[in-house]
Amino acid sequence: MSANSSCRTTPLRHDWSPPEVQSLLQRPLLDLIFHAHTTHRQHFDSGVVQLSTLMNIKSGGCPEDCAYCPQSARYDTGVEAGPLASVEEALVAARAARAAGATRFCMGAAWRAPRERDLGQVEAMVAGVKGLGMETCVTLGMLKPEQARRLKAAGLDYYNHNLDTSPEFYGSIITTRCYQDRLDTLQHVREAGIKVCCGGIIGMGETPRDRAGLLIALANLPRHPESVPINLLVRVDGTPLANNGSVDGFELVRTVAAARIMMPASYVRLSAGRASLDDGMQALCFMAGANSIFYGEELLTTANPAIEADRALLARLGMHAAR
Numbered sequence: 030m031s032a033n034s035s036c037r038t039t040p041l042r043h044d045w046s047p048p049e050v051q052s053l054l055q056r057p058l059l060d061l062i063f064h065a066h067t068t069h070r071q072h073f074d075s076g077v078v079q080l081s082t083l084m085n086i087k088s089g090g091c092p093e094d095c096a097y098c099p100q101s102a103r104y105d106t107g108v109e110a111g112p113l114a115s116v117e118e119a120l121v122a123a124r125a126a127r128a129a130g131a132t133r134f135c136m137g138a139a140w141r142a143p144r145e146r147d148l149g150q151v152e153a154m155v156a157g158v159k160g161l162g163m164e165t166c167v168t169l170g171m172l173k174p175e176q177a178r179r180l181k182a183a184g185l186d187y188y189n190h191n192l193d194t195s196p197e198f199y200g201s202i203i204t205t206r207c208y209q210d211r212l213d214t215l216q217h218v219r220e221a222g223i224k225v226c227c228g229g230i231i232g233m234g235e236t237p238r239d240r241a242g243l244l245i246a247l248a249n250l251p252r253h254p255e256s257v258p259i260n261l262l263v264r265v266d267g268t269p270l271a272n273n274g275s276v277d278g279f280e281l282v283r284t285v286a287a288a289r290i291m292m293p294a295s296y297v298r299l300s301a302g303r304a305s306l307d308d309g310m311q312a313l314c315f316m317a318g319a320n321s322i323f324y325g326e327e328l329l330t331t332a333n334p335a336i337e338a339d340r341a342l343l344a345r346l347g348m349h350a351a352r
């Protein structure tokens with residue numbers, strides 16, 4: 030079912046208000062999970078999880094100042110700047126991901142925006158991965174309308190571009206581009222006919238109001254993103270957020286549940302930070318409506334749970350990977 034088709038029981042809404050979402054996030058936890066899980070079952074098989082594998086096709090050296098990011102050239106994190114991967118390197122990794130059971134291959138580049146001379150190579154990667162029968166996703170930073178159209182023509186299914194946090198808190202995290210730049214890119218992606226993967230991060234020092242503000246910014250877009258990654262900040266030494274306090278795992282569960290209720294037909298991905306969650310907390314996130322994960326030992330520069338551990342977890346929960 031598409032993220033924007035409506036269902037008799039839960040119509041899709043784009044008019045969420047701050048008081049409404051703040052009180053949703055504060056509901057008694059089990060009420061909130063029950064509501065989210067009931068909503069989830071109206072749109073999805075609750076036993077199925079979509080698996081996406083990430084590849085860092087251009088590591089480090091990024092000119093932007095995103096305070097969470099180990100790949101910004103402004104912070105000393107030990108991540109070295111590397112060249113754009115070759116098409117063959119991407120295809121080798123995509124074949125391995127497909128063999129391990131992933132249905133989508135996501136390629137990320139540490140760019141503010143793609144340069145014209147690099148886009149051709151990314152198009153070839155997209156076409157190659159698509160040719161393997163996998164869904165394709167890239168995240169390359171800001172995109173112009175023409176670049177989005179070229180990627181669509183190459184076979185791109187999804188473009189990942191996160192709003193990251195609320196409009197109000199955004200300026201405390203990133204100063205080198207503004208919220209509107211992100212909204213503009215999302216619009217260009219939409220207009221090119223590419224599916225939108227857009228979410229954010231919790232644990233950056235935001236308030237509950239900011240979490241509500243992020244969810245409202247996502248759910249009140251003209252169309253819900255088909256895929257909503259909820260990242261838990263991975264605190265990387267050298268970044269300005271390295272010494273942030275940890276987030277109560279139940280706050281993550283609440284955020285996932287609210288995303289599920291507000292965007293009932295979208296995939297909600299339990300994204301970065303999963304390696305720091307125990308199996309029980311991950312199971313609660315699935316109960317709360319998460320139905321997609323990053324699958325494979327590495328995210329972009331940081332660790333993700335081992336493939337065997339994820340397989341074992343799904344088996345223990347009686348869940349299975351989407352095919």
Ligand code: SAM
Nearest residue numbers: 097098138139140168169170191260262263301
């Ligand atoms: N450079 C492109 C951009 O920023 O649009 C694409 C890659 S960027 C790494 C993609 C997303 O990864 C960011 O928007 C952010 O939400 C997430 N991310 C980066 N570092 C993270 C961290 N340490 N913890 C959690 N999420 C992170």
Ligand code: DTB
Nearest residue numbers: 137168258300301328329330331
């Ligand atoms: C998203 O929302 N999370 C992914 C993906 N989109 C590109 C990235 C997570 C990065 C975590 C930190 C790292 O490994 O560098």
Ligand code: SF4
Nearest residue numbers: 091093095098101139
């Ligand atoms: Fe660069 Fe993206 Fe990291 Fe920001 S999140 S510093 S744009 S790689």
